[in-house]
Amino acid sequence: VSLAGPEAHAELNGVYLLNDTTHCDNHTYIGHDVPDCTSDELYKGIVAGKGTGVFNGKVYVKQDAQRTR
Known part of the structure; x- marks a missing residue:
């Protein structure tokens, strides 16, 4: 998401x-990418037995994207 x-x-x-x-x-x-943007992430999981779950999240804030929340 950009x-x-x-x-x-x-x-x-x-x-x-x-x-x-x-x-x-x-x-x-x-x-x-720009100032004054906001984002929220919420991931939940239930794993039983030999199941496996992976979460890999990246939030990148450009230098001039001030007031990011």
């Missing part, structure tokens, strides 16, 4: 339920 407009907002949410040998990958990227 936040490229003034006061842009992104909200990323996810939920997963894994069991046995199931696997879930969540990879997110949020780029704050």
